[in-house]
Amino acid sequence: MRRLALLGALALSACGKLQGFGGPAPPLASFTMTLNGDPSTLLPAGVPDVHALRVALVWGTQWLTEPFCVLPPEMNTNAADVIDRGCRDPFGFVPATAGVAASVPLDPSGPTTITLENLPSADLLVGDITSRVAYASLVVFDDRDDSGTLELAAPHRTATGRFRGGGGDGENKDVPDSPDVIYGASFVTMTKADSRVAYREGDFMQSAFYPRVGCAPPSPGFSIVGAGGIDNDNGKALMTALAGQLPAEKDPASCVGPLPADSLVEITAQAPADVEEVGCDEHTADSSIRYRPPPMDAPDLTDRRTACVHLPTFDTGSQPSTLKQVVVSGRTTDRCKGLTHYTLRGCRENVTCDVPDWDLTDNAPSWWASICN
């Protein structure tokens, strides 16, 4: 009887509360950041105050700029002006379309901790299954629409004309920018010093995905890594990239990490105009260009730059293409830079197709001649 009582007491001493699927879930990673500087001194035009500062973790995506933005601008045209107004930094951080993974209010009195409940999905990881990596930027923004998250913006294109098989303005719906304002990010561009969140699975292989040549690879799992910035003096980094090589860091000694994921990341408040590209989504990431038929009525070109140039050619010494395009930049008030390409003849997928979806070479819109003779 005493043995039975002892057995019962032992069983009861092992009792605990079953939680099943309930209870708090430990985060997969926690990151700590602090903001240096006062965003209220950096308000852009039309924004009266700082409403609700938050910090978001935004995963990056692979992105290649389009040829028009990196090839030498065509002589005797406004191409250089359009490139300056319409092309984003080719080495800048580009957020993935579904890249905003977490967002928390910024603690004004000290460091802010942001936690991740999920790993980056497979489409955010670059590499094969035995060696892949993802990078994220911690973005400080003013959540002016109180949505609790950072809404990415996109370039605003001008109107599209009609063509065989669809088209027209109906398929060029313009989505207004959200009122969110970005005041800082830990990773803005590879040409400047950065601190980025890294997630690594398997081995690490240096690739063209936000490379840090000469720096130690990220740790398996989550870590914080950084770099001092690639050497882009006189377009050196661009020339290196066009030659198929990875641009080198200006100072390899400036590499940071890998540090534990909860290491403090310091972000400096910046003017929104200098940092807002980290919140700009890109619909095409492979440098391909979607050429559009020009509308018959003149598009609204107010506050935009235009250039009439030949289609880009890549062979050195070859004759320029006989087909011309009108390239239109975005507006100065847009959050994101972008270009609209018009051609008088072409197809949705291939501007030099044999059977064009539109051919206005003999019936060009009246406004075309004012830009492209």
Next chain:
Amino acid sequence: MATLAATTCKVRFAAGLIFTLACSSTALAQEAQRLHDDEWPVRSTGRLTLDGGLVMGRSLTLDTGMATGVGAGLTYGRRFAVGARASWASATESSTVWTVTHDDYTLRGVAAVQQPAGRGLFALRLGAGASLVHESRTRNQGQRAQLTGSDLMNTATALLPGGELEAVVAVHVAGPWLLALSGGPSAIIDDGALRAGWTAQLGVGWQP
């Protein structure tokens, strides 16, 4: 030679086919033989019955999924019998955050009312006792994120009172052996709340 061997083989095959068809026609013509009780005599006369088999039922502590395992028990008596039963059943289910496994070790005292009918036995069995539930929770994606320790996995154990009411059907097959099937509602009390479900067992019994 090869042609002769092939011909011999074909002849043997045809002969075998004809013989098989002839035999089956003869069998169809005769009345099917029925088994008699004296061919599979039942020798069970004792009061003790042991049984064991596969257990399945709704996981009462997870509130979802099917728990499967094994169980065994014994009863002693004729119309009224008493006994004890023990079982283990396990269920694993997942949410977006956790993968949870519950191992239920149950020990029951049982009382049964039973009625023989031919080779069969019908019974209503009431059991009451305790369930020792061992919980193991693993954070989904935790290993890939290099989580360790309690952030990756945690366990808990609870001793919960419970019981079930089962209908039992047992059929004497041969000698002391029975085919036993049981099932019915079950319940436990967890954190002051009654959790109801069902349980079932399919197995074999032995009654000397």
